[in-house]
Amino acid sequence: MTDQTTEPTVKAQSPLSEAWDMFRRNHAAMAGLVVLCCIVLGAIFGPYLYPGKPFEMAWAPFSPPGADGFLLGTDYLGRDLLAQIIHGARVTLIIGLSAAIVTVVIGVTIGAMAGFYGGIVEEALMRFTEFFQVLPTLLFSMVIVALFGASLPMITLAIGLVSWTAVARITRAEFLRIRELEYVMASRASGASGRKLMFRVILPNALPPIIVQSALMVGSAILFEAGLSFLGLTDPNVISWGQIIGSNRQYILESSFTVTIPGLAIFITVLAISLVGDGLNDALNPRLRQR
Amino acid sequence: MDFIRTIATRLFYAVSLLLAVLVLNFTLIHLAPGDVADTIAQSMGGADEEILDRIRADYGLDQPFLIQLGSYMARVLRFDLGYSFFYSMPVTELILQRLPATLLLVFLAQLLALIVGVVLGVISARRPNGMLSHFVTFFALFGYSAPVFWTGILLLIAFSLKIQWFPVAGMRDVTLIGGFWAHFWDVARHLVLPVITLSSIFLALYSRLSRATMMETLGSDYVRTAKAKGLSSRSVVYKHALKNALSPVITLAGLQFSAVVSGAVLVETVFAWPGLGTLAFQSIIARDTPTILGILFFSALMVIVGNLLTDFALRAVDPRMRGRG
Numbered sequence: 001m002t003d004q005t006t007e008p009t010v011k012a013q014s015p016l017s018e019a020w021d022m023f024r025r026n027h028a029a030m031a032g033l034v035v036l037c038c039i040v041l042g043a044i045f046g047p048y049l050y051p052g053k054p055f056e057m058a059w060a061p062f063s064p065p066g067a068d069g070f071l072l073g074t075d076y077l078g079r080d081l082l083a084q085i086i087h088g089a090r091v092t093l094i095i096g097l098s099a100a101i102v103t104v105v106i107g108v109t110i111g112a113m114a115g116f117y118g119g120i121v122e123e124a125l126m127r128f129t130e131f132f133q134v135l136p137t138l139l140f141s142m143v144i145v146a147l148f149g150a151s152l153p154m155i156t157l158a159i160g161l162v163s164w165t166a167v168a169r170i171t172r173a174e175f176l177r178i179r180e181l182e183y184v185m186a187s188r189a190s191g192a193s194g195r196k197l198m199f200r201v202i203l204p205n206a207l208p209p210i211i212v213q214s215a216l217m218v219g220s221a222i223l224f225e226a227g228l229s230f231l232g233l234t235d236p237n238v239i240s241w242g243q244i245i246g247s248n249r250q251y252i253l254e255s256s257f258t259v260t261i262p263g264l265a266i267f268i269t270v271l272a273i274s275l276v277g278d279g280l281n282d283a284l285n286p287r288l289r290q291r
Numbered sequence: 292m293d294f295i296r297t298i299a300t301r302l303f304y305a306v307s308l309l310l311a312v313l314v315l316n317f318t319l320i321h322l323a324p325g326d327v328a329d330t331i332a333q334s335m336g337g338a339d340e341e342i343l344d345r346i347r348a349d350y351g352l353d354q355p356f357l358i359q360l361g362s363y364m365a366r367v368l369r370f371d372l373g374y375s376f377f378y379s380m381p382v383t384e385l386i387l388q389r390l391p392a393t394l395l396l397v398f399l400a401q402l403l404a405l406i407v408g409v410v411l412g413v414i415s416a417r418r419p420n421g422m423l424s425h426f427v428t429f430f431a432l433f434g435y436s437a438p439v440f441w442t443g444i445l446l447l448i449a450f451s452l453k454i455q456w457f458p459v460a461g462m463r464d465v466t467l468i469g470g471f472w473a474h475f476w477d478v479a480r481h482l483v484l485p486v487i488t489l490s491s492i493f494l495a496l497y498s499r500l501s502r503a504t505m506m507e508t509l510g511s512d513y514v515r516t517a518k519a520k521g522l523s524s525r526s527v528v529y530k531h532a533l534k535n536a537l538s539p540v541i542t543l544a545g546l547q548f549s550a551v552v553s554g555a556v557l558v559e560t561v562f563a564w565p566g567l568g569t570l571a572f573q574s575i576i577a578r579d580t581p582t583i584l585g586i587l588f589f590s591a592l593m594v595i596v597g598n599l600l601t602d603f604a605l606r607a608v609d610p611r612m613r614g615r616g
């Protein structure tokens with residue numbers, strides 16, 4: 001992992017701190033990171049700091065942002081929109097994160113096995129992946145959520161089940177490339193077992209593109225959840241940003257901010273995540289670094 | 292001969308994929324708690340066990356799972372997707388009624404995204420530090436990060452409610468009287484906002500990718516040779532480089548078909564577009580399983596056909612692809 005363009009006078013850096021230096025110099029990515037941290041902190045501590053209740057009628061419906069002491073106004077039932085946004089952030093982030101984890105676990109396992117073993121295993125697993133690519137993602141998870149219940153684990157699973165294919169393809173491509181490298185041969189010759197080769201020898205070097213893709217997966221899982229809850233297929237007792245938009249949608253003639261504000265929240269969160277993902281891509285991808 | 296064999300393999304593969312999708316969907320629905328009889332009983336306002344059993348016998352639900360699956364597959368192969376008890380009509384007929392609206396939306400959105408995306412990408416690749424290039428980068432991030440239904444609602448608020456340029460919902464004005472062109476114009480006006488909304492996600496993807504590949508291609512040796520021969524920059528870009536930069540974009544577009552269908556569900560809901568998406572939503576809410584199964588089948592079919600078309604488009608653009616099976 002030594003960088004040949006580095007001046008010899010420069011002190012040797014660990015790959016991690018080198019990547020962090022790259023990342024830090026990327027202003028857009030840093031901005032994204034700061035915004036993302038604020039959102040996460042707000043989701044964790046907001047409900048304790050802000051007294052508003054998301055489900056209680058607090059004021060007259062549709063009072064505009066800033067009026068009557070409600071910073072973001074009230075929704076069609078007169079509920080405090082800011083309280084809803086703060087409480088919704090938790091669900092949105094939890095589902096985004098856990099669905100991304102499911103996605104990565106499935107994708108990396110299948111991609112790694114396909115790329116490592118090759119032959120029939122690879123053929124079968126890639127056919128399996130293509131099969132999941134054919135399924136219309138949102139429709140399929142709509143059906144799962146509608147038929148099997150809209151609990152948080154089920155929504156997470158429904159999103160994870162349809163989104164892992166990209167991760168699997170990337171992992172496989174990396175494994176195909178890396179397994180032919182000399183250091184892997186050496187490790188194989190010295191008698192490393194298949195599992196050790198896969199997860200201890202090859203996987204660490206295949207990680208950079210997988211990490212970037214996982215970061216983007218959090219964003220797309222958030223969008224996915226937003227879509228499901230916008231359609232009203234998620235649990236009505238668990239508030240999320242998409243759900244606020246969905247339930248206020250009929251009233252855009254009376255007031256549009258109840259729809260635009262939660263949408264803005266989703267947009268800013270996903271934008272921050274994709275900026276961070278872009279920054280990670282530049283920082284972790286040595287091929288791009290030389291440009 | 293080779294070409295025919297390739298097509299045959301592809302078709303065989305596509306059909307087997309489709310059958311696998313059928314099996315998965317049917318199994319999934321079978322595993323879900325509750326069945327058609329429960330739903331029908333609910334819509335009748337409740338029923339006792341005896342009536343439930345009779346409904347189950349009517350729908351063949353008392354048979355073992357494999358027999359149900361077999362008879363369902365056999366019927367699907369004869370293009371019979373069953374009967375929708377919610378809409379009281381055959382599912383195939385129901386879907387074929389709604390399919391054109393969705394196809395129109397999906398096709399136009401992909402086309403718009405591809406054309407505008409590639410044009411934006413190419414122009415900005417020629418001037419990587421120009422205004423337009425920065426705009427494309429920003430726009431790509433916007434398209435990726437904004438929830439598509441929100442984009443739709445924003446456009447709706449801006450261009451149907453505030454400035455009343457376009458109709459709020461639906462596909463046609465039912466009160467309209469007039470000839471073919473009057474109706475054509477009417478549908479076109481209804482199409483504008485949904486198509487722009489749906490294409491916004493993909494426009495972003497395509498412009499970004501074509502900008503990247505175009506920049507890579509413009510830096511390659513053969514482009515330098517073409518320039519050294521004294522060809523004009525315009526002819527180098529549009530005659531030589533574009534063709535090579537296109538194939539990754541087409542590949543990506545092919546991979547997006549399932550996302551386009553998914554996006555269509557949300558866009559159709561926002562604009563009350565009378566297509567498969569709204570039908571899917573309604574039938575899922577009503578638990579109309581024959582219709583749900585039928586829609587899942589048709590949307591998988593759409594994705595597979597889309598993939599096949601992409602494959603052929605790639606072969607047309609990139610001669611290197613033709614040798615492959």
